[in-house]
Amino acid sequence: MTSSEIRQAFLNFFKSKGHTIVPSAPIxxxxxxxxxxxxxxxxxxxxxxxxxxxxxxxxxxxxxxxxRVSGKHNDLEEVGVDTYHHTMFEMLGNWSFGDYFKKxxxxxxxxxxxxxxxxxxxxxxxxxxxxDAKEGLKKDEEAFNEWKKYVPEERILLGNKKDNFWEMGxxxxxxxxSEIHFDSRSDEERKRVNGATLVNADNPQVIxxxxxxxxxxxxxxxxxLELLPSKNVDTGMGFERLVRVIQGKQSNYDTDVFSGTIKxxxxxxxxxxxxxxxxxxxxxxxxxxxxxxxxxxIADGQLPSNTGAGYVIRxxxxxxxxxxxxxxxxxxxxxxxxxxxxxxxxxxxFPELQQQADFVSKVVKEExxxxxxxxxxxxxxxxxxxxxxxxxxxxxxxxxxxxxxxLNDTYGFPIDLTxxxxxxxxxxxxxxxxxxxxxxxxxxxxxxxxxxxEDWVLxxxxxxxxxxxxxxxxVNTRVNQYRKVKIKGKDLYQIVLQKTPFYxxxxxxxxxxxxxxxxxxxxxxxxTKKENNLIIQFTEKLPAVIGGEVTAIVPRGRRQDIAVHxxxxxxxxxxxxxxxxxxxxxxxSLVNNEYLRFDFSHFAKVTDEEITxxxxxxxxxxxxxxxxxIKYMNREEAMQTGAMALFGEKYGDVVRVVTIDxxxxxxxxxxxxxxxxxxxxxFKIKHETAVAAGVRRIEAVTGKxxxxxxxxxxxxxxxxxxxxxxxxxxxxSIESLLxxxxxxxxxxxxxxxxxSNNLEGELLQKATTISDIxxxxxxxxxxxxxxxxxxxxxxxxxxxxxxxxxxxxxxKASVAVALDESLLSKGLDANKxxxxxxxxxxxxxxxxxxxxxxxxxxxxxxxxxxIDRVKGLL
Ligand code: ATP
Ligand code: MG
Numbered sequence: 001m002t003s004s005e006i007r008q009a010f011l012n013f014f015k016s017k018g019h020t021i022v023p024s025a026p027i028x029x030x031x032x033x034x035x036x037x038x039x040x041x042x043x044x045x046x047x048x049x050x051x052x053x054x055x056x057x058x059x060x061x062x063x064x065x066x067x068r069v070s071g072k073h074n075d076l077e078e079v080g081v082d083t084y085h086h087t088m089f090e091m092l093g094n095w096s097f098g099d100y101f102k103k104x105x106x107x108x109x110x111x112x113x114x115x116x117x118x119x120x121x122x123x124x125x126x127x128x129x130x131x132d133a134k135e136g137l138k139k140d141e142e143a144f145n146e147w148k149k150y151v152p153e154e155r156i157l158l159g160n161k162k163d164n165f166w167e168m169g170x171x172x173x174x175x176x177x178s179e180i181h182f183d184s185r186s187d188e189e190r191k192r193v194n195g196a197t198l199v200n201a202d203n204p205q206v207i208x209x210x211x212x213x214x215x216x217x218x219x220x221x222x223x224x225l226e227l228l229p230s231k232n233v234d235t236g237m238g239f240e241r242l243v244r245v246i247q248g249k250q251s252n253y254d255t256d257v258f259s260g261t262i263k264x265x266x267x268x269x270x271x272x273x274x275x276x277x278x279x280x281x282x283x284x285x286x287x288x289x290x291x292x293x294x295x296x297x298i299a300d301g302q303l304p305s306n307t308g309a310g311y312v313i314r315x316x317x318x319x320x321x322x323x324x325x326x327x328x329x330x331x332x333x334x335x336x337x338x339x340x341x342x343x344x345x346x347x348x349x350f351p352e353l354q355q356q357a358d359f360v361s362k363v364v365k366e367e368x369x370x371x372x373x374x375x376x377x378x379x380x381x382x383x384x385x386x387x388x389x390x391x392x393x394x395x396x397x398x399x400x401x402x403x404x405x406x407l408n409d410t411y412g413f414p415i416d417l418t419x420x421x422x423x424x425x426x427x428x429x430x431x432x433x434x435x436x437x438x439x440x441x442x443x444x445x446x447x448x449x450x451x452x453x454e455d456w457v458l459x460x461x462x463x464x465x466x467x468x469x470x471x472x473x474x475v476n477t478r479v480n481q482y483r484k485v486k487i488k489g490k491d492l493y494q495i496v497l498q499k500t501p502f503y504x505x506x507x508x509x510x511x512x513x514x515x516x517x518x519x520x521x522x523x524x525x526x527x528t529k530k531e532n533n534l535i536i537q538f539t540e541k542l543p544a545v546i547g548g549e550v551t552a553i554v555p556r557g558r559r560q561d562i563a564v565h566x567x568x569x570x571x572x573x574x575x576x577x578x579x580x581x582x583x584x585x586x587x588x589s590l591v592n593n594e595y596l597r598f599d600f601s602h603f604a605k606v607t608d609e610e611i612t613x614x615x616x617x618x619x620x621x622x623x624x625x626x627x628x629x630i631k632y633m634n635r636e637e638a639m640q641t642g643a644m645a646l647f648g649e650k651y652g653d654v655v656r657v658v659t660i661d662x663x664x665x666x667x668x669x670x671x672x673x674x675x676x677x678x679x680x681x682x683f684k685i686k687h688e689t690a691v692a693a694g695v696r697r698i699e700a701v702t703g704k705x706x707x708x709x710x711x712x713x714x715x716x717x718x719x720x721x722x723x724x725x726x727x728x729x730x731x732x733s734i735e736s737l738l739x740x741x742x743x744x745x746x747x748x749x750x751x752x753x754x755x756s757n758n759l760e761g762e763l764l765q766k767a768t769t770i771s772d773i774x775x776x777x778x779x780x781x782x783x784x785x786x787x788x789x790x791x792x793x794x795x796x797x798x799x800x801x802x803x804x805x806x807x808x809x810x811x812k813a814s815v816a817v818a819l820d821e822s823l824l825s826k827g828l829d830a831n832k833x834x835x836x837x838x839x840x841x842x843x844x845x846x847x848x849x850x851x852x853x854x855x856x857x858x859x860x861x862x863x864x865x866x867i868d869r870v871k872g873l874l
Contacts, residue, residue, distance in 0.1 A: 003243045003257045006117070007063055007349065010092045010237075013112050014061035017104075019094060024350065026300040026648040027065040027088065028309055031506060031530040033451060034169055036309040037067040037297070041093030042168075042213075042234045044650065047532045048097045049173040049215060049232060052465065056653065058099040063239060065350065066091045067293055070312050072169070076319070080286035083251035084207050087316055088293035090239035098230030102178075105212050105233045106146040109180060113210075117246050123183045123190075125199050125206075126151055129165055129176035130158035135225065137165075140176040143214070147178070155196060163200050166213040166234075171455070173215045173228065180210040182245045209245060210237035221455040251275060253285050261288040264341045269328045283323040290320040291338045291364075298360045299353045301587060301648030303692045304367050314367065318412045321371050326417055333368035336361045352647050356585070359601045359694055366693030371412060378411030382421055397426060401433015408434075409441065452486040459547055460498065467535055469501035469512070470630075470672060473554045479546050492526075495537045501554045502528040504535045507649075508589035509566055509671045514554040518543035525552075559672065561593035564680045564703035566671045567628060568618065569596050570658065571683070572700060573644075574665035575617040576600060579610050586646055587695050591671065595686070595701050602696045606688045618683040621664065622702075625678030629659040643668050682706045752783060756791055760798070763791075767799055770874045773823065774801025777867035782807050785814045789854050792816035796851070802828065804838075804870040806863040813842040813860040817870060818852045828873070837869050 001009070011021050025044035029035045035043065041064040047053040067088050069076045078085040096105070113119045126147050131139040139158070147156050159179070167174035183195040185205045198206040215232040217225040240252045247255050253262065254275065262273050265287055273284040297313050298304075304314040317335065324330045343357040353360065384390075385403050399422055407413040419429050458481045468475055477499040485492050495516070502525060505511035511528035516537065527538045537552075569591055576584045580602055588599035606614075638645075638655045643666040645651065651668060658669045660677060674680065683702045686709065691697045701709045720730065727733035759780060767776045776795055782788050788807050795803045796818035803818045815838050817830045834846045834853035844857020 001246055006243050006246055009116055011061060013116055014094045017108060019059040019061040020057040022060055022062045024062060024064045025650045027067055027297050028300045028302040028648055032532055036070050036312060039066055039068050039073045041091040041236045045095060052534045055097040058097050061094040064091045064093060065296055069316060079289050080282045083204055083253060084241055086240060086289050088296055092237040092239050094235050096233035101231045101233060102142050102214055103146050109210060109212060110150045125155045125157060125181040125196060127157045127159040127164055127179045130160060132161045143178045157196060157199055167219060171219050171221055174217050174219050175213055175215040177211050177213040179208050181206060181208050184245055207241055209241045253288060258288045260341055260345055261338055264338055268334060268337055269330050271328055279327040283327040286323045287320050290316050291335050292342055294364060295339050295342055295353055295360050298363050299356050299647060317367050318371050321368055322414055322417060325375060333365045335368055336365035339364060362694040374411055378407060378413050381411055382407060386427060399427060399429045401430040401437050404429050404434040405437035454484045456481045456483045464498045465496055465535055466499050468499050469503050469554060473501050473556055475499050475501050476549055476551050479550060493539045493542050495539060496534060497552055500535050501552055502537055503672055504528045504530040506530055507669060507671050508591050510592040512554045517551040518545060558593050561703060562591060563672050563674045565596040566591045567673045568680055568683055568702040569598055570660055570665045570667055571618045571621050572598055575614045578617060579613045594705055595699055597699050599691055599695055599697045601694055603694050606696060611685050611688060615683060615685055622677045622680045622683060625676050626661045627676045628673045631657050633657055638668060641666055684709055760795060763795060764799060770871060773874045774799045775871060775874060777804045777871060779806045779863045785809060785854060788814050789816045792818035793852050796820045802874060804867055806866055808860040813857045815842060815866055816854045821851060824850055838866055841866050
């Protein structure tokens with residue numbers, strides 16, 4: 001079976017068992033403060049397990065793009081070193097939400113593996129939870145008895161809490177699990193060593209392929225377990241591992257999931273992949289793996305950046321670059337060349353990559369270029385660290401822990417690269433110091449992001465949590481649940497209402513603020529966010545009485561200011577596609593009450609003429625006062641209207657379609673909008689800039705904010721006019737002012753040249769001789785540090801001597817030291833003199849070359865000391 005056939009067989013099998021097949025959620029997670037990336041198939045169903053939402057279907061199956069490089073699951077350092085952990089992988093899964101339980105789940109996994117995939121029964125091992133006395137949990141007899149129907153008892157192994165009890169996080173749904181492992185060793189090996197002893201023992205040939213979790217508890221904040229009202233099944237099977245065992249390979253990289261990419265890398269680098277444990281073979285695996293993670297996350301809308309999810313992508317990419325740079329001897333961008341191969345390979349399963357292949361390649365290439373430059377700087381830094389000139393005595397030949405850490409953190413050097421380079425010159429690295437520095441940084445970043453949440457206090461059945469804020473800004477309702485949270489050291493409360501007019505931050509639109517009125521007590525809502533699908537109001541305090549009725553109010557003014565910017569975003573998006581082309585796709589947006597920010601894919605700067613055209617189209621649409629029509633329809637229907645869906649968004653079966661003139665703009669969108677475009681009044685673009693490779697950003701204003709912006713600009717213009725005494729043509733008058741200024745500058749320069757000739761003459765006469773060296777020192781009046789430097793340099797040549805000149809320029813101290821070449825042999829060094837002797841005297845800094853160096857500082861009162869100091873050195 002090919003890998004595509006294997007994937008399809010899984011989906012078909014569960015379809016035949018009454019499951020609905022759903023698409024993979026995006027790999028980048030939104031609306032979940034505990035997760036940056038999808039790391040398991042169940043993530044997108046969290047709300048079902050938490051009871052916040054009732055599932056539309058009780059039995060579901062899919063293949064989910066997962067990434068395990070941050071948080072609870074982080075496999076990054078294993079990837080490529082071993083042959084079965086990936087950064088991005090597909091997790092095949094089937095779920096029961098209160099439908100079937102252990103009996104069916106176990107029977108079906110056995111049927112699929114042994115009958116559909118025909119895996120060798122006596123190479124399969126299963127594990128079940130052995131119980132845990134401390135937790136008061138018993139052995140999972142139910143699973144044990146089900147397995148006994150198919151598997152001889154000696155291959156049903158007991159596992160402890162670590163391996164066989166799955167928890168979503170510190171709190172939340174959890175339960176015992178049952179794993180299925182496959183032994184792919186040769187028959188002789190299997191006879192020699194019993195496979196049962198190798199399960200869960202990190203043997204690369206005896207690996208876990210499938211985990212069945214039986215979610216029956218909820219873990220509370222105090223650590224206790226509550227029984228869940230309905231029992232759920234959550235399974236996850238690693239697709240790449242499954243393909244490997246079915247195709248009878250020893251490594252995931254030998255299957256057709258990766259072989260195309262590996263061939264391409266061989267072609268590009270001219271090197272051969274031999275599947276060994278050599279660094280070169282690891283590099284092949286790292287590249288073949290990492291490019292998938294990088295490409296799919298960028299296609300899902302996450303660009304590499306310096307923080308959060310973007311930083312994780314950047315780290316993966318850098319790891320790949322370091323591997324080809326160090327071990328495949330390839331010093332130019334490579335990864336971007338692999339994008340077309342995987343885009344094609346996954347065209348049928350995850351078409352989003354093929355649809356954006358050019359864009360993704362471009363972003364990847366730019367990142368590679370930038371990092372290759374950093375690497376070169378890092379190599380220079382490394383050479384500097386080990387440069388003997390920094391050592392007073394014989395160097396220790398040991399790179400300090402902090403230095404190794406800086407190489408890693410700032411220059412992206414992995415520690416093994418630093419060790420390798422050190423070894424090449426007979427040095428070593430202080431590994432203990434390095435580990436300490438690393439640990440300290442980890443502690444710092446953990447403290448910065450720590451969020452501490454208490455258990456929800458439930459007041460009412462929590463399944464009702466409805467957003468009514470499209471139509472009403474004020475409702476009477478009740479609090480369903482609330483809890484205290486500590487975010488960055490600040491105590492806040494989260495309140496969930498049965499009905500809420502508060503829009504929760506999403507799709508780029510900020511959350512609503514407003515008031516909750518409990519009797520005669522008013523509480524401010526400072527923000528509204530979603531956690532998965534739960535709408536949460538944030539407040540700084542709780543009312544005295546929370547159980548009764550509450551009036552929730554969103555102020556109309558702020559909401560309207562947000563709505564105009566959101567509708568303007570749609571008008572802008574359509575105008576961009578008209579003026580720049582249909583390659584324009586949204587890459588991010590922010591909509592608030594003051595402005596809008598819109599990021600989109602486009603490969604060149606948007607010119608001034610294009611900006612004018614875009615503004616004209618949007619303002620035209622505003623004047624047409626087009627009604628904004630909002631409809632709910634099913635996904636397929638919406639797509640047929642030509643609606644634009646965004647990559648990396650998860651849409652349900654029913655979508656909300658916002659139309660502003662069916663021939664102009666149709667978008668899937670959950671945001672709040674105006675009734676008709678006339679409400680926007682006027683639209684103006686403030687800035688156009690670059691954000692990343694191939695991504696531009698526009699900031700714009702509309703409504704009252706646009707009026708304010710234009711007023712400010714005009715006020716500024718009026719000030720400028722007044723300053724020039726209200727000329728008829730402002731631009732002409734500025735031009736002539738500039739021309740005049742440059743004329744004056746030229747005159748000044750020629751005057752100064754004459755003056756400094758005189759000055760030179762005067763100074764030459766002051767020359768004295770100290771231990772056979774001609775010395776000139778003095779304080780002079782010049783207009784710039786450059787003139788001072790030139791003067792000192794000229795004098796040193798003319799006098800064949802040592803010169804120190806001081807000047808106070810714009811109340812700052814400037815010093816220049818110049819030495820004739822002939823003095824270098826006497827051990828004099830202008831750079832050292834400036835840095836070590838002069839800079840502290842004038843409270844500043846500086847540097848230069850051995851023959852000429854300058855310093856600038858705050859203190860001009862010590863010039864005599866400066867001159868004496870240099871004199872003394874001779
Ligand atoms: P392992 O112990 O091998 O790391 P796990 O216990 O972390 O696996 P689960 O969290 O149970 O795995 O995930 C379910 C399945 O997903 C596993 O049985 C495995 O087949 C697959 N899987 C887990 N992590 C990875 C990974 N990094 N790369 C590829 N497949 C993986
Ligand atoms: Mg793992």
